[in-house]
Amino acid sequence: MMLLKRAIPSLLLLAHAALQAAPDGIVQLKAVLPTRPVFRGEMFAVDLQIHFLANRDRRIDFNELRNHPPRARTEGIRFLINRPYFSESRGTIGGRPVAIYHYKRAAVATRTGKLELEFNTELLVQDFTGGIPKKIKYELASGPIPLDVRPLPVEGRPAHFTGAVGQFELIVQAEKQRVRVNNPVELMATLQGTGALDTVPMPAPDNGWEGFRVDRLTPRLSVGTIDLEAMTAYSTKQFRVNLLPRRAGTSGIPPLQFSFFTPSPRQYQELTSARLPLVVHGDAPVESTVPESAVNMTAAPESEPEKPYAQWSHPGPLVAPAPPLLTQTWFLAAQSLPMAAWLIALTWRKRRDYYDARPRLVRRLRVEKILRKATPRLEKLALGDNAAEFYAQATGLLRERIGERLDIPAGGITEAVLRDEWSERLPREAAQKLDAFFATANAVRFGAGTRSIPETAPTQLHEILSALDQLEAPVDDV
Amino acid sequence: MFKTLLPILLAATVLAGNEESFQKGNRAYALGQYENAITHYRQLIKVNRTSAALHYNLANAHHQVSRDRDHGTALGASQLGQAIYHYRLARRLSPRSQVVTDHLQQARERVHGQPPRESASRVLLGFLTLNEWAALASVCLTAWLGLMTAGCIRPAWKSTWRPWLPMLGGGALGFSLLAVLAWSVQFAGNEAVAIRETPVYKRPLEPSEVPPGIDHADPDPLRDGIELDILERREDDWLRVAFADGVLQRSGWVRMGPERRPNLLLFPR
Numbered sequence: 001m002m003l004l005k006r007a008i009p010s011l012l013l014l015a016h017a018a019l020q021a022a023p024d025g026i027v028q029l030k031a032v033l034p035t036r037p038v039f040r041g042e043m044f045a046v047d048l049q050i051h052f053l054a055n056r057d058r059r060i061d062f063n064e065l066r067n068h069p070p071r072a073r074t075e076g077i078r079f080l081i082n083r084p085y086f087s088e089s090r091g092t093i094g095g096r097p098v099a100i101y102h103y104k105r106a107a108v109a110t111r112t113g114k115l116e117l118e119f120n121t122e123l124l125v126q127d128f129t130g131g132i133p134k135k136i137k138y139e140l141a142s143g144p145i146p147l148d149v150r151p152l153p154v155e156g157r158p159a160h161f162t163g164a165v166g167q168f169e170l171i172v173q174a175e176k177q178r179v180r181v182n183n184p185v186e187l188m189a190t191l192q193g194t195g196a197l198d199t200v201p202m203p204a205p206d207n208g209w210e211g212f213r214v215d216r217l218t219p220r221l222s223v224g225t226i227d228l229e230a231m232t233a234y235s236t237k238q239f240r241v242n243l244l245p246r247r248a249g250t251s252g253i254p255p256l257q258f259s260f261f262t263p264s265p266r267q268y269q270e271l272t273s274a275r276l277p278l279v280v281h282g283d284a285p286v287e288s289t290v291p292e293s294a295v296n297m298t299a300a301p302e303s304e305p306e307k308p309y310a311q312w313s314h315p316g317p318l319v320a321p322a323p324p325l326l327t328q329t330w331f332l333a334a335q336s337l338p339m340a341a342w343l344i345a346l347t348w349r350k351r352r353d354y355y356d357a358r359p360r361l362v363r364r365l366r367v368e369k370i371l372r373k374a375t376p377r378l379e380k381l382a383l384g385d386n387a388a389e390f391y392a393q394a395t396g397l398l399r400e401r402i403g404e405r406l407d408i409p410a411g412g413i414t415e416a417v418l419r420d421e422w423s424e425r426l427p428r429e430a431a432q433k434l435d436a437f438f439a440t441a442n443a444v445r446f447g448a449g450t451r452s453i454p455e456t457a458p459t460q461l462h463e464i465l466s467a468l469d470q471l472e473a474p475v476d477d478v
Numbered sequence: 479m480f481k482t483l484l485p486i487l488l489a490a491t492v493l494a495g496n497e498e499s500f501q502k503g504n505r506a507y508a509l510g511q512y513e514n515a516i517t518h519y520r521q522l523i524k525v526n527r528t529s530a531a532l533h534y535n536l537a538n539a540h541h542q543v544s545r546d547r548d549h550g551t552a553l554g555a556s557q558l559g560q561a562i563y564h565y566r567l568a569r570r571l572s573p574r575s576q577v578v579t580d581h582l583q584q585a586r587e588r589v590h591g592q593p594p595r596e597s598a599s600r601v602l603l604g605f606l607t608l609n610e611w612a613a614l615a616s617v618c619l620t621a622w623l624g625l626m627t628a629g630c631i632r633p634a635w636k637s638t639w640r641p642w643l644p645m646l647g648g649g650a651l652g653f654s655l656l657a658v659l660a661w662s663v664q665f666a667g668n669e670a671v672a673i674r675e676t677p678v679y680k681r682p683l684e685p686s687e688v689p690p691g692i693d694h695a696d697p698d699p700l701r702d703g704i705e706l707d708i709l710e711r712r713e714d715d716w717l718r719v720a721f722a723d724g725v726l727q728r729s730g731w732v733r734m735g736p737e738r739r740p741n742l743l744l745f746p747r
Contacts, residue, residue, distance in 0.1 A: 309538040309581060311507050315500040316529035318522065321746070325612040326661050335616060338623035345630035 026053050027060075029070055029140035031119045037148040040112050041165035042263050043080065043196050045231030048103040048119055050140070053096060057129045069103045070121040073141070076149070077117065080106040080196055081226070081233060106231040108165075108196045109149040116144035152261050156268050160204065164260035166195015170203060172256055172273035179280055184215070184242035189256055189273070192236040197221060202239035203273075205254035215242040245280040252278050358476040360407065367404045371397065371465070379458065387453045391441035394461050398434070401465065407474040430467035433460055496527055500535075507539055512546070515539040530572035534581075537564035541585055558703035559673035561585045563743045566671075570664060573604050589703035590724045603660040611660050615653035622646035667747040668708045670719075674741040676700040678730035682716035698723065700732060706742070717742075 032047040048070040052060055069084045084103035091100050109115070120141040127134050152165070168191050175186040189203055198221055217240040226233045245251065253276040261268050325331040355362050374397050381390040396410075403410035406421055415438070422431060437460055444453075503518030519536040540561035547556055565582035572578060587593045596604075606614070625643060629636040677699045700706075700721070709729070710718035720729040735741035 308507070308510070308542050311504050311535045311538060312531040313504065314531060315497060316531045318496045318500070318527040318529050318532065320526045321528045324608045324661060324665060325616075326608065326657060327665075331612070331616070335619060338620045338627070342623045342627045342630070345627040349630040349633070 026058065027051070027123055027125060027138045027140060029119065029121060029142050031070070031117070031142040031145050033117065033145050033147050037150050038109055039150050039152055039165055039261065039263050040109050041152065041163055041196060041261070043106055043108055043166060043194070043232055046077070046079075046105045046107045047231075048084070048105070048142075050101040050103075050121075050123070051091070051093065052099045052101065052125075053093070054099050057127060059126050060123060061126065064124055065101050068121050068123060070119045070140070070142075073118040073120045074116065074144075076109060076111045076115040076147070077107045078110050080108060080198065085226070085231075104231050106226075106233055109147065112149045112151045115147045115149055117147055118142055118144050153266065157261075158257075158259040158268055158270055160206075160257050161259045161261070161268065162201050164191075164195060164197070164200045164258070165263065166193055166260060167262055168193030168195060168197075168258070168260050168271070170256065170258045170271040170273055172253075172276065174253055174276045174278065177277050177279060179245060179278065181246065181248050181280055182213075182244050184244050185253075185278065187241050187243050187253060187276075189239045189241075190236060191239075191258065192234070194232050194234050195260070197235045197237040200237065202241070203256040203258035203271075206257055207254065209243070209254070211246055211251065213244040213246060215244070217241060245278070248280050251280050252276060357478050360404075360474050360476045363404050364473055367400050370400055378461070382453055382458045385453055387444045390453055390457070391444045394457075395438070395441045395445075398437075398461075398464065398468075401468050405468060405471050405473060425471060427467060430464060433467075434464050437461065437464060496522055496525075500532065503535060503539070507535065507542075512539045512542045516543075528567075528571070530568045530575070530578070533564040533568035533571065534575075534578055537561045537568060537585075538581065540564065541581065544585075544588065556702045557673075558585055558589055559671045559743065562589070562703050562705065563671045563673070563745075566745070569604065570607065573607055585703065586705075589701065590722070592724070594722050599659075600663065603656065603663055606660075608657065608660045608664055611653060611657035615650060615657050618646050618650035618653055622650050664745070665747050667744060669745045670706045670708060670717075670742045671745075672700040672704045672706065672741060673702055673743055674735070674739075675702065676732050676735070676741045678719075678728070678732055680730060682712060682714070682731045682733070698728075700741075706732075708744075 028051040030049040030051060032049065034044050038044050050065065050070070052058075054060075066086055069086075072079075084105045087102045087104070089100045089102065091098050118141060120139070123138045123140060124135045125138060127136050152163075171190040171192070173188050173190075175188075179185045191197060191200065191203070202216070202219065219237055219239045221235065221237045243253065255275045256273045257270065258272075259268055259270040374393060378390060378393060378397075381393065399410040399413045402413050402418070402422075406413075406417070408417070418434070418438075422434075426434070437457075440454070440457070499518050499521050503515045506512075506514035506518060516536060516539045519532060519539065522532055523536070537560075540557040544556045544558045544561060562582065562585050565578060565585060568578050569575070569582060583593045603611075622643065625639050625646065629639075701723070704721050704723060706717075706719040706721045708717050708719055715734040716731055717734060718729070718731055720727070722728075732742070
């Protein structure tokens with residue numbers, strides 16, 4: 001064992017090196033493998049190196065290096081430890097300083113013969129030449145590196161040899177020494193030593209597990225100490241089985257046998273564990289008195305397996321998924337209808353309240369409307385020479401206007417009222433015309449005078465109305 | 479006559495076919511053929527049909543596959559993510575169904591080892607569907623404006639319903655706010671469920687960094703069934719997410735898988 005550990009570093013010194021330069025010789029990938037022949041299944045070290053001509057204008061991100069370890073491009077070896085051991089050193093090439101990044105890995109050969117192994121990787125180098133930072137991608141490859149892999153010798157190979165190469169020891173322990181028939185006893189077999197254990201099966205007894213039922217549990221492999229120089233790992237693999245003895249009687253657990261090949265003396269070695277004592281008894285359990293309190297106890301119900309969930313039998317409305325109401329135009333538009341109704345009602349209410357508070361204004365507007373409508377009608381009556389109707393409507397019209405200006409009902413307009421209220425407010429000329437117009441109207445309507453309309457009557461009426469318009473209208477108290 | 483009846487007959491045939499697929503799924507489920515049941519239910523989803531019962535039954539089938547797998551009676555990948563996704567869609571359509579909520583919590587318990595606590599705001603917003611919130615807001619708004627309109631027409635009536643006006647107005651405002659919040663929570667497209675193990679990174683990786691660097695990845699990947707809040711979405715399919723993983727609140731960047739092999743299911747808008 002010790003010899004092996006000492007021999008491997010010296011072998012590495014003689015290792016073959018292959019360099020594959022990048023186009024401009026800045027980065028190189030180098031692989032160091034043993035130059036001596038190795039046996040199939042034997043653990044050996046692989047040192048993959050990246051040589052980098054570093055200066056102030058170029059650098060490699062450390063994470064970039066760690067995250068892109070070189071990988072094998074050809075088949076023939078298998079790496080044993082998942083992640084390489086990364087380290088850094090300094091060296092020179094042609095007198096120029098180089099940084100050397102090491103990726104050390106342990107490997108075993110999976111094929112025999114003279115292998116030509118190749119490795120490759122990709123790297124991004126940050127280049128600051130010319131002041132503009134840029135990233136240059138290098139595809140690095142080692143050249144083919146020979147490795148002589150020899151088959152394990154046939155002479156002296158034990159019958160139960162399963163391919164382990166290295167130096168190992170076997171420890172076997174049983175959980176207990178006394179067990180009932182068909183009850184399990186856990187047996188733990190531990191293989192530990194230097195070499196690849198990942199594919200090694202559990203050691204077995206010479207004649208198999210006769211008299212036992214064997215339930216195998218998942219083995220556990222752990223890597224312990226690693227010799228970073230030789231990249232040899234001291235590993236431990238634990239196998240666990242549950243043995244269920246089928247027969248009663250004093251028996252024992254049969255010894256386990258394990259054999260392995262040691263490259264250094266080039267010979268097979270055999271390990272046999274001691275026979276572990278095991279007493280198997282199959283007698284019925286002793287009758288014991290059942291306490292009175294326990295008689296009425298009921299056994300705890302066994303936990304039932306989980307029942308499948310009940311399905312809904314009716315699919316419901318199987319419809320195409322519709323967008324939510326909040327995103328549908330019709331829904332948003334519908335919300336504006338009550339708002340519009342309220343705004344219309346509010347406007348109407350405000351308008352109505354305004355006019356309700358202003359009765360004189362309402363009357364003035366009403367009279368003006370009557371005047372607008374009556375004017376063409378009166379002109380028509382004047383043209384038709386319908387004196388009675390003309391004067392009747394004209395008198396009514398004047399009463400409305402005068403009533404509105406005096407703020408008294410139209411029916412309350414009499415000659416006395418006109419004399420009292422208007423003598424001072426109406427211009428003299430207009431008052432005379434008004435008197436004359438009323439007198440003519442009375443004569444036409446109630447007297448036996450002429451039945452024709454004087455030509456000046458419409459003009460007179462117009463002048464009277466214009467004069468009335470000039471008078472100040474009564475104002476509402478708001 | 480024929481032209482009038484033809485669309486009706488076609489619609490009836492399609493409806494009957496949908497119902498038949500649903501019942502086929504139920505029969506397969508009853509026989510323990512959960513994968514078959516999933517196929518039948520999925521046929522309906524493929525033709526753009528949806529209902530609370532469809533999503534609930536589909537979620538149950540996925541959940542059952544996961545339970546069988548845990549008990550060692552079935553092989554294949556866990557489908558808890560799919561189950562949670564469809565339970566949540568069922569709950570969107572039928573939010574007050576206790577059985578849907580219970581099964582969703584059970585599926586979440588399988589993912590996290592304990593039922594995760596839902597925030598009070600989510601419980602409140604999830605009490606009604608989004609359309610129910612919207613309808614409630616609409617009814618309150620219409621009633622409020624209707625009374626105000628009637629008050630304008632007949633001011634004498636105002637005294638009768640004066641106490642109701644602030645309540646209806648407040649209700650309209652509150653329900654509108656809740657509807658908008660529910661929409662932003664449920665339909666903003668900011669939620670997803672993981673259906674495959676997916677690495678979580680501290681930052682989005684650049685295309686030159688493929689295969690992904692081990693130093694950037696969080697040691698614990700996203701597991702099937704973990705629900706995510708999407709905080710940021712980039713055009714190159716990188717998502718910044720926050721999520722509960724057991725009792726931990728974690729965040730990071732994940733990349734959406736390709737359409738033929740998705741790793742996340744995004745909730746529809």
